[in-house]
Amino acid sequence: MVMVLDKCIGCHTCSLACKNVWTDREGQEYAWWNNVETRPGVGYPKTWENQDKYGGGWVLEDDKLRLRLEKDKHYKPPSLNDYYNPFDYDYEQLFTQEILDQQPSADPLDMYSREKIDIKWGPNWDDDLAGADVIAPHDPNWNGIDKQIYLNFKDVFMFYLPRICNHCLNMACAPACPRKAVYKRPEDGIVLIDQNSCRGYRFCGIACPYKKIYYNWKTGKSEKCIFCFPRVETGQPPACTLSCVGKIRYVGVVLYDETRVPEAAKAPEDQLVKAHRELILDPFDPQVIKEARDAGVPENFIKAAQESPVYYMFKKWELALPLHPEFRTLPMVFYVPPLNPVITVLDRNNKYSADYNSIIPAIDKLRIPIRYLANMFAAGNEEEVRKSLKRLLAIREFFRRIEVEGQSKAEAAAVLSEHGLTVNDADMMYRWLALGRNRWVIPTSKKELRVTLTRRGKGPGMGGRQRG
Amino acid sequence: MRTSFEALVLSILLGITLAISLTVGPLVTGQAPDVTAKYVAGNLVQDAQTAMKDVAVEYKTGLTAQQIVYPLSDPGSAEISYNVMHNGTHIAFYIKWKDETKDMPIGDVIDQFPDAVAIQFPVFKGELPYVCMGNTQNPVNIVMWKSNTGAEALVSASAYGRGQVQREALQMFESRTRPIHTAPPEDQIWYSDAYYDNGEWMVVLIRPLGSTSPLTPSLEPGSTTSIVFAVWDGAKDERGGLKKTSGWLTVELEQAAAPAEATTQTVTQTSTVTVTAPGKGGVPGWFVEFAVVIIVLLALAVVYLLARKG
Numbered sequence: 001m002v003m004v005l006d007k008c009i010g011c012h013t014c015s016l017a018c019k020n021v022w023t024d025r026e027g028q029e030y031a032w033w034n035n036v037e038t039r040p041g042v043g044y045p046k047t048w049e050n051q052d053k054y055g056g057g058w059v060l061e062d063d064k065l066r067l068r069l070e071k072d073k074h075y076k077p078p079s080l081n082d083y084y085n086p087f088d089y090d091y092e093q094l095f096t097q098e099i100l101d102q103q104p105s106a107d108p109l110d111m112y113s114r115e116k117i118d119i120k121w122g123p124n125w126d127d128d129l130a131g132a133d134v135i136a137p138h139d140p141n142w143n144g145i146d147k148q149i150y151l152n153f154k155d156v157f158m159f160y161l162p163r164i165c166n167h168c169l170n171m172a173c174a175p176a177c178p179r180k181a182v183y184k185r186p187e188d189g190i191v192l193i194d195q196n197s198c199r200g201y202r203f204c205g206i207a208c209p210y211k212k213i214y215y216n217w218k219t220g221k222s223e224k225c226i227f228c229f230p231r232v233e234t235g236q237p238p239a240c241t242l243s244c245v246g247k248i249r250y251v252g253v254v255l256y257d258e259t260r261v262p263e264a265a266k267a268p269e270d271q272l273v274k275a276h277r278e279l280i281l282d283p284f285d286p287q288v289i290k291e292a293r294d295a296g297v298p299e300n301f302i303k304a305a306q307e308s309p310v311y312y313m314f315k316k317w318e319l320a321l322p323l324h325p326e327f328r329t330l331p332m333v334f335y336v337p338p339l340n341p342v343i344t345v346l347d348r349n350n351k352y353s354a355d356y357n358s359i360i361p362a363i364d365k366l367r368i369p370i371r372y373l374a375n376m377f378a379a380g381n382e383e384e385v386r387k388s389l390k391r392l393l394a395i396r397e398f399f400r401r402i403e404v405e406g407q408s409k410a411e412a413a414a415v416l417s418e419h420g421l422t423v424n425d426a427d428m429m430y431r432w433l434a435l436g437r438n439r440w441v442i443p444t445s446k447k448e449l450r451v452t453l454t455r456r457g458k459g460p461g462m463g464g465r466q467r468g
Numbered sequence: 469m470r471t472s473f474e475a476l477v478l479s480i481l482l483g484i485t486l487a488i489s490l491t492v493g494p495l496v497t498g499q500a501p502d503v504t505a506k507y508v509a510g511n512l513v514q515d516a517q518t519a520m521k522d523v524a525v526e527y528k529t530g531l532t533a534q535q536i537v538y539p540l541s542d543p544g545s546a547e548i549s550y551n552v553m554h555n556g557t558h559i560a561f562y563i564k565w566k567d568e569t570k571d572m573p574i575g576d577v578i579d580q581f582p583d584a585v586a587i588q589f590p591v592f593k594g595e596l597p598y599v600c601m602g603n604t605q606n607p608v609n610i611v612m613w614k615s616n617t618g619a620e621a622l623v624s625a626s627a628y629g630r631g632q633v634q635r636e637a638l639q640m641f642e643s644r645t646r647p648i649h650t651a652p653p654e655d656q657i658w659y660s661d662a663y664y665d666n667g668e669w670m671v672v673l674i675r676p677l678g679s680t681s682p683l684t685p686s687l688e689p690g691s692t693t694s695i696v697f698a699v700w701d702g703a704k705d706e707r708g709g710l711k712k713t714s715g716w717l718t719v720e721l722e723q724a725a726a727p728a729e730a731t732t733q734t735v736t737q738t739s740t741v742t743v744t745a746p747g748k749g750g751v752p753g754w755f756v757e758f759a760v761v762i763i764v765l766l767a768l769a770v771v772y773l774l775a776r777k778g
């Protein structure tokens with residue numbers, strides 16, 4: 001999946017769609033398999049990116065990957081205090097209150113005890129009750145930034161960060177499970193927890209650096225985003241994607257080299273995004289197609305891989321980036337970083353406008369510090385973020401030259417080629433990003449065609465397919 | 469002619485030896501069992517609170533922290549005291565151990581773990597696997613009691629949770645071999661009750677001796693089985709491999725006083741199970757064993773005489 005953050009309006013429709021379909025039941029009240037958090041902020045659960053606290057992800061030691069949890073087993077699973085105390089409202093009150101000048105109100109109730117409670121935190125508290133000056137300094141992504149500058153009124157910035165399970169290639173959740181209840185489906189890469197095998201130990205939840213596994217206190221087993229597999233198998237997008245108001249979500253398959261996953265996960269930090277991209281194969285390469293066929297990948301998947309928005313945005317155009325690649329799980333949800341407000345300048349006519357000639361060179365003057373985005377999406381590698389933002393700006397510049405300045409496509413194309421793009425790329429991007437057409441290309445699965453994942457480290461070949 | 473006769477004698481002798489070891493194993497091997505499950509006539513104590521005060525816990529066994537497979541426990545030890553008894557139809561384990569905190573997460577609690585105890589049995593007689601969780605050749609049957617959910621029967625068939633290095637060596641990243649499963653409904657034959665008082669748990673676990681499921685070994689009066697105990701302390705976030713275990717212990721079930729007759733005994737408040745209970749009188753177990761030995765010796769003598777003649 002790719003999420004284009006510029007387009008997220010923070011409406012939480014995705015979260016509600018997911019909740020209504022999957023987690024509106026006892027034991028999962030606090031669980032938002034899809035959540036939307038506001039940045040800068042601490043997220044859900046609070047400061048989940050701080051692995052010193054939560055013990056998630058992999059650590060590279062002597063060229064070996066080890067689960068942080070395995071190095072120190074004293075990490076605890078997150079508590080309701082880290083998430084929030086789930087609450088409901090006493091809607092009855094709306095009908096029974098005496099008629100007053102003010103609007104009627106409903107008291108919040110603890111969802112478990114049904115007793116009145118004082119709400120102290122919520123799944124997107126950073127946004128709901130603002131207070132960024134208090135909460136935002138605790139965001140773990142300020143590393144290397146003088147955060148005080150950005151907490152000043154006028155200099156402050158914000159964007160939304162919707163999150164689901166990343167259905168990682170090198171997931172930390174699965175190997176942490178002594179019961180081997182967590183597994184990746186070879187046919188489409190969806191990561192699931194076998195509810196018959198799960199014993200509720202919560203090692204997976206500690207190991208997942210994204211905190212995307214939720215213990216169900218009612219069943220005593222852990223649960224997670226299932227990428228709406230019953231929908232996906234029939235060619236339909238997940239509920240979050242279908243319902244997304246901002247049309248920010250793109251779903252497609254990619255072909256990748258399963259045998260190289262461990263090697264990619266061990267890349268030096270600043271090379272992690274590059275190594276991750278190199279795993280993704282060119283679905284037009286005849287050799288790749290042949291190997292895919294030999295490995296039993298069905299034709300409709302190969303065709304879908306050639307039309308996949310994930311392939312284009314992550315691999316070909318390098319617009320999309322993984323969230324916290326330094327956790328080394330090779331997450332398969334990618335984010336096109338927000339092209340935050342372009343700082344306006346007094347132009348020749350004494351009007352505030354974007355001096356477009358200077359936009360691309362002045363990319364470091366954008367409101368959201370590049371460093372902040374790099375800490376979040378590129379393990380600190382600012383060049384990866386710059387490349388993505390520059391390309392996004394180049395597309396806008398290209399269309400501006402045509403629409404505003406009346407240049408021909410051929411003339412305007414100079415700004416594209418400067419950033420390694422073609423007119424055809426720009427047209428495709430326009431259709432996908434601006435018009436939001438064909439946001440999902442999902443081949444239907446046929447059970448009888450299921451392939452098995454090649455065991456890691458053995459032989460060449462295509463490891464299978466992964467939904468992005 | 470003589471050679472084939474000798475072969476016949478040898479095979480008869482082998483057959484007899486096998487018969488001896490199968491029927492009167494403990495007698496022949498002379499191995500003293502670690503635990504004797506005494507035969508008691510009538511109903512077994514089911515209520516843990518009563519058991520805490522009335523059942524004498526005769527045996528004590530030290531448990532040590534599991535230190536072999538991921539996730540490794542902190543070094544440490546514990547001790548359980550227990551008693552095992554049967555009434556010819558059911559076997560009861562009375563297990564008592566000290567635990568300063570009563571950890572019983574109930575309701576919307578997501579970060580706490582229950583206190584627990586388990587007993588593991590080999591599914592087949594024969595070679596015993598490593599004390600934790602069996603292996604593919606030697607599966608184990610486990611009853612696990614948790615403070616918040618009670619007893620559950622499990623079947624496990626492979627040492628689980630290999631460390632990262634072992635996993636890499638075995639290329640097990642994607643392995644879907646599930647080492648442990650909740651046993652099918654027909655194997656959920658355990659009754660449990662628990663009582664916590666003054667820093668101590670008493671857990672009563674009772675099951676019928678007989679079993680029709682291949683995953684649950686039948687326990688017969690007069691036979692021996694092997695068991696391993698394990699306990700978990702919820703306050704220390706112990707669960708899964710973070711546990712303390714005993715070594716394998718042999719348990720001999722005393723002969724029942726009489727052959728069983730079908731009767732009905734109420735084992736839980738909610739369910740009634742039909743079981744077989746011993747009748748009155750009958751041949752004592754020691755007599756059967758003695759008779760078998762005499763028959764075998766006589767047979768040996770006959771074979772020897774025949775051999776000499778031939």
Ligand code: SF4
Pocket residue numbers: 164165166167168171172173174191207208209210211212213224329331
């Ligand atoms: S985000 Fe990755 S590590 Fe976490 S649950 Fe999903 S697949 Fe597992």
Ligand code: SF4
Pocket residue numbers: 007008009010011012013014015036160162243244245246247248
């Ligand atoms: S539905 Fe779409 S736009 Fe709305 S919060 Fe979710 S991801 Fe953002």
